[in-house]
Amino acid sequence: MNTTVQTAGIAGLSISQRLIAGGLAFLIGMTLLYGIGFASDMRLHNGAHDSRHALGFPCH
Template identity: 55%
Template sequence: MSSIHSVTPTFDEQVPFAAIKERIVQAMCAASLGAVLLFGAGFASMETLHNAAHDSRHSAGFPCH
């Protein structure tokens, strides 16, 4: 007879502070990049945004004309 042992995770282990700090730094970098993109697009001229979107569509292989 074979027995199957289930592995249950234990939540007793402490998460190292370095791992938490690393996640916070990554989240802050992602939020900063998002803010730069959002405000950059918000203050850019429409012609600049159109040209950027136009070039992106062509480079991805989507026709836009």
């Protein structure tokens, strides 16, 4: 059996598709960052504490 695999690279995307993908990635990242940053559960807060401070995120 002979199979071929095709991969879609970023070069195959148009500018608008790249902007949409970048915008969605940014929104998901910021949601995660602020969701954990202002979480009331101390396990979530402490789990990401050092990385938030390294990025300059004020968490307390």
